[in-house]
Amino acid sequence: MKYTFKKCIVFIISLFLTSFLTFTAFEVIPGDSALSALGMDASKEHLEEYRKAMGLDKSLPIRYINWLKGAIKGDFGYSSSYQMQMKVSTLIKNRLIVTLWLAILSFLIIVLVSIPLGILSARKKNGILDDLITLVTQIFMSVPSFFLAMIITLIFGITLKWFRPGDYISPEDNFGGFLRFMMYPAIAVAIPKIAMMVKFLRSSLLREMELDYVRTAKSKGMTKISILFGHILKNALIPVITFLAMVLADILAGAILVEQVFNLPGLGRLLVTSIANRDYAVVHVIVLYIASLVIIINFIVDLIYQWIDPRVRRD
Amino acid sequence: MLIRKLTKVLLLISVFTIALYGCSGRKEDTNKSMTPANGKLSFTELTKAAQSEPTYGGSITVGITQDLDGLDPHKALSAGTKEVLFNIFEGLVKLDYDGNLVPAVAESYHISEDGMVYTFTLREGVRFHDGSLVTADDIVYSIKRCADMLTPKDPTVIVESALSVISDVGSTSERTIEIRLKQAETELLPYLTCSIVPKDYDKLDTKPIGTGPFKFLSYTPLQSIVLERNDQYYMEDTPYLDQVTFKIFSNTDTAFMDLQGGNLDILPYITDSQVSQLPKGYHMESGAMNLIQGLFINNKVEPFDNKLVRQALCYAVDRQAVIDMVAGGRGNVIGTNMYPGFKKYYDESLVNVYPYNPEKSKKLLKEAGYPNGFKFTIKVPSNYQYHIDTAQVIVEQLKQVGITAQIQLIEWSSWKSDVYRGRNYETTLVGLAAELAPRQALARFRSYADNNFMNYINPEFDALYKQGEIEGVEEKKIQLYKQMQAMLTNDAVAVFIQDPYQMTAVSDDLGGYTYYPIYVQDMSLVYYYKQEFESD
Numbered sequence: 001m002k003y004t005f006k007k008c009i010v011f012i013i014s015l016f017l018t019s020f021l022t023f024t025a026f027e028v029i030p031g032d033s034a035l036s037a038l039g040m041d042a043s044k045e046h047l048e049e050y051r052k053a054m055g056l057d058k059s060l061p062i063r064y065i066n067w068l069k070g071a072i073k074g075d076f077g078y079s080s081s082y083q084m085q086m087k088v089s090t091l092i093k094n095r096l097i098v099t100l101w102l103a104i105l106s107f108l109i110i111v112l113v114s115i116p117l118g119i120l121s122a123r124k125k126n127g128i129l130d131d132l133i134t135l136v137t138q139i140f141m142s143v144p145s146f147f148l149a150m151i152i153t154l155i156f157g158i159t160l161k162w163f164r165p166g167d168y169i170s171p172e173d174n175f176g177g178f179l180r181f182m183m184y185p186a187i188a189v190a191i192p193k194i195a196m197m198v199k200f201l202r203s204s205l206l207r208e209m210e211l212d213y214v215r216t217a218k219s220k221g222m223t224k225i226s227i228l229f230g231h232i233l234k235n236a237l238i239p240v241i242t243f244l245a246m247v248l249a250d251i252l253a254g255a256i257l258v259e260q261v262f263n264l265p266g267l268g269r270l271l272v273t274s275i276a277n278r279d280y281a282v283v284h285v286i287v288l289y290i291a292s293l294v295i296i297i298n299f300i301v302d303l304i305y306q307w308i309d310p311r312v313r314r315d
Numbered sequence: 316m317l318i319r320k321l322t323k324v325l326l327l328i329s330v331f332t333i334a335l336y337g338c339s340g341r342k343e344d345t346n347k348s349m350t351p352a353n354g355k356l357s358f359t360e361l362t363k364a365a366q367s368e369p370t371y372g373g374s375i376t377v378g379i380t381q382d383l384d385g386l387d388p389h390k391a392l393s394a395g396t397k398e399v400l401f402n403i404f405e406g407l408v409k410l411d412y413d414g415n416l417v418p419a420v421a422e423s424y425h426i427s428e429d430g431m432v433y434t435f436t437l438r439e440g441v442r443f444h445d446g447s448l449v450t451a452d453d454i455v456y457s458i459k460r461c462a463d464m465l466t467p468k469d470p471t472v473i474v475e476s477a478l479s480v481i482s483d484v485g486s487t488s489e490r491t492i493e494i495r496l497k498q499a500e501t502e503l504l505p506y507l508t509c510s511i512v513p514k515d516y517d518k519l520d521t522k523p524i525g526t527g528p529f530k531f532l533s534y535t536p537l538q539s540i541v542l543e544r545n546d547q548y549y550m551e552d553t554p555y556l557d558q559v560t561f562k563i564f565s566n567t568d569t570a571f572m573d574l575q576g577g578n579l580d581i582l583p584y585i586t587d588s589q590v591s592q593l594p595k596g597y598h599m600e601s602g603a604m605n606l607i608q609g610l611f612i613n614n615k616v617e618p619f620d621n622k623l624v625r626q627a628l629c630y631a632v633d634r635q636a637v638i639d640m641v642a643g644g645r646g647n648v649i650g651t652n653m654y655p656g657f658k659k660y661y662d663e664s665l666v667n668v669y670p671y672n673p674e675k676s677k678k679l680l681k682e683a684g685y686p687n688g689f690k691f692t693i694k695v696p697s698n699y700q701y702h703i704d705t706a707q708v709i710v711e712q713l714k715q716v717g718i719t720a721q722i723q724l725i726e727w728s729s730w731k732s733d734v735y736r737g738r739n740y741e742t743t744l745v746g747l748a749a750e751l752a753p754r755q756a757l758a759r760f761r762s763y764a765d766n767n768f769m770n771y772i773n774p775e776f777d778a779l780y781k782q783g784e785i786e787g788v789e790e791k792k793i794q795l796y797k798q799m800q801a802m803l804t805n806d807a808v809a810v811f812i813q814d815p816y817q818m819t820a821v822s823d824d825l826g827g828y829t830y831y832p833i834y835v836q837d838m839s840l841v842y843y844y845k846q847e848f849e850s851d
Contacts, residue, residue, distance in 0.1 A: 031728030039392045040731045041766050053470035166573030263569045265537035278728050
């Protein structure tokens with residue numbers, strides 16, 4: 001209880017810090033949102049009028065407090081790249097669905113593929129199969145996912161015509177078609193992560209296998225499989241979960257390049273265009289979202305640790 | 316042991332073969348499509364097509380690479396948005412593909428001799444997309460909104476500064492509108508293309524209503540905007556198509572991939588290398604972009620405050636070679652700051668003022684006191700690959716005369732505030748897009764102009780410009796404009812390079828795709844060919 005409370009305080013302080021830092025970051029980088037909104041030939045008077053109407057003429061602390069007042073009530077203002085006609089929250093909500101589905105799909109693929117492969121690779125240590133897995137993971141680890149996305153589009157989209165490249169189907173129109181289309185970007189995102197996971201899991205398993213308790217279990221007459229699943233895997237998973245959490249946060253923050261290749265209207269694409277347009281309101285919320293995501297996931301990971309490893313609980 | 320090593324090697328080879336398959340597959344594709352889709356065949360297809368009749372109906376998908384920045388025509392800023400909204404909205408007058416102003420919502424107009432009063436007569440029976448008739452009140456409201464004459468003011472409306480000469484707009488009868496000016500202005504008409512919208516309609520941002528050939532159907536940010544035929548359009552023979560979908564892509568590469576997948580019918584602004592990769596069933600159409608691409612010089616900083624240095628720079632750049640290298644020869648050399656699309660006003664002879672002549676350039680540099688050349692930076696916006704490529708060629712050319720130029724990439728948003736507004740630069744390589752009126756191309760060179768980012772100061776030019784503002788006789792006006800252009804060229808305010816071509820991939824089934832002197836994707840003229848064309 002005390003632990004959760006402490007975590008919550010840390011969470012809130014981190015959010016404050018991030019929001020303040022993003023706010024000041026925009027003070028530092030060049031570019032003017034009034035100029036972006038009204039055009040480079042806008043007259044000085046109109047620029048002033050615009051700044052006044054949008055509250056951009058006030059000093060940084062005052063603007064920050066004003067923004068904070070709205071943010072606490074859940075009102076993040078309007079997006080300036082859509083001429084202040086679109087609420088930031090609606091804009092982000094719609095993008096978030098795409099990114100969430102991409103994350104869920106690729107995360108499922110990562111877990112379902114990498115854990116069996118890692119176990120297999122560790123069990124058949126130095127066998128042909130292990131060599132094969134190591135080699136392939138080595139290669140895919142070094143291939144960036146946007147490049148894989150291009151290769152996937154080329155092979156499955158243009159050559160085999162299994163899907164139509166760039167032809168995103170929105171989930172409201174056709175949910176099945178949406179899932180089918182999302183499989184390809186999800187695979188592109190998943191493959192390098194799978195490769196890393198397998199390598200990680202394999203070395204973690206091998207490290208555990210060397211330990212004394214395995215020998216004890218063996219001498220007690222347990223079968224290899226029951227040792228593996230009953231003892232080793234549980235211990236080996238602890239570092240892997242940390243890694244998985246990082247992966248999850250990474251995908252949830254938006255796969256910027258993969259979204260570009262598949263023309264997905266996701267969060268990553270929105271972030272890039274918003275930064276280019278100096279659309280402060282949108283960027284703030286996305287950065288806050290990513291920050292809170294990392295914090296929340298870490299929090300959950302801590303809870304999982306406690307559940308798997310009682311030693312952590314006692315500390 | 317040996318067997319294991321061997322299998323490793325074999326595996327490695329097979330994996331690389333799979334990885335490389337992608338690349339080789341693409342090359343084959345290109346070669347296959349090179350022959351039928353490009354060159355002669357598409358030309359014969361086109362001539363055949365010209366003979367066959369257009370048909371009505373059908374729907375198409377057009378790829379665009381920029382999200383719309385709003386649906387309200389008076390708030391939209393980006394050229395990419397205006398290009399699309401052109402299909403939904405119209406002004407009193409409208410620009411046609413030759414750059415002429417033709418009556419649209421107005422049936423006719425009259426400009427008083429002193430250039431102080433513009434009178435418009437409304438076309439009868441023009442309706443908004445919701446079915447209501449366009450009234451004089453709507454027009455007065457729309458013009459006032461564009462000219463920033465409404466109270467309370469809406470700070471997000473992009474005010475057209477050229478309309479600030481208007482002193483009053485009012486209707487004199489149900490079908491006539493009178494626009495009175497503060498001072499004589501003979502070139503106001505192009506700005507009266509400003510969109511007519513229903514008075515006090517507050518849903519323009521989400522459900523825009525105009526009078527154009529297409530009605531707004533739906534818009535999803537980052538995905539698409541869908542338009543549908545306006546059956547009540549006053550021009551009876553257009554539009555041809557029932558529905559047009561503009562699909563939004565994050566960049567040209569993904570859009571082109573979608574085209575290769577056969578999902579797009581029209582894709583504007585394709586690159587030179589994409590032209591050679593056009594799949595079967597598409598052809599390329601090209602037209603002048605009406606963009607003044609140039610190496611723009613800050614005339615105030617050393618050593619460019621010396622006219623001889625600027626002229627030396629002009630002589631040192633081989634503009635035709637630039638076009639050949641960067642765009643495969645697709646572009647026209649220009650010699651001054653005027654959009655070639657305004658044919659009457661554009662002085663083509665100025666192209667020959669600075670022929671490529673490195674010897675002369677060196678001589679001028681010596682005269683100016685820089686016998687060993689000098690160093691300077693070219694700021695180029697990082698999102699425009701075309702300009703970056705051009706800058707690279709120019710850097711190489713300048714080496715020949717001993718000038719060392721360095722490219723500095725700058726983010727577009729910073730370019731706007733630092734270079735364009737802040738004038739903090741030595742030289743910059745960009746393109747200046749065409750405006751509605753020819754005089755607008757010259758306006759930025761007035762000593763006192765806010766957007767005179769080249770810091771050109773010449774009282775003679777200012778005087779000529781003032782004369783041009785009130786000159787009513789067309790011939791004299793043209794002469795004045797040409798005089799001003801020559802002044803800019805002789806003073807070498809910038810190294811004017813070219814007017815690049817824009818290239819568009821168009822499906823072989825479609826006809827009527829037309830280029831305009833400004834950024835416009837006019838879908839009302841696009842149609843499907845009759846089917847017998849296929850059987851041939």
